[in-house]
Amino acid sequence: MNHGLILFGHGSRDPEWARPLREVAAQVAAGDGAPQVELAFLEFLEPTLEQACDRLAAAGVTRIAVLPMFIAQSGHVRRDLPAQLDAARARHPSLRIDLATAVGEDPRVQAVMAEVARAALAG
Structure with a gap:
């Protein structure tokens, strides 16, 4: 089974906001046997969840885990993401x-x- 991972963030009008998520994605994708990793955003940035799923499907992935990169199970995670x-x-x-x-x-x-x-x- 070919696995993929989507790190799902809120998004921001400032593209630099996504830098830490890009760094996490690069760390997860490094090494042998690593899953294919995509970022996806709720708003303001691309790719969207739909675009990220399309990319992974086109790459032959058969299973995707979507990890909300949120501090808590917010309204976005409970309402918007399931839709x-x-x-x-x-x-x-x-x-x-x-x-x-x-x-x-x-x-x-x-x-x-x-x-x-x-x-x-301390600092």
Whole structure:
């Protein structure tokens, strides 16, 4: 099974806003056996989720995990993203598209954020 990963961010009018997401995508895509990685954005930036799914499908991916790069399960993640996922699934019925929990909900991410917060006091 050929896997793909979409890192899904909110987006911004400032393209530089996406730099950290591009860096995460590059780290995930590095190395042997790495999944194909795409970024996708809710608004202001491209590619959209639809475009990212189209790219992965064209590359032969059969399963996609969509990881919301949000601090929490916000309204966008609970409302807007599921509607976009439904549209992507209808457009690509042979693809398995799974939605992961928002990255900020992961205790490992929370631990790193706490470490960075403590470092801000020291620095």
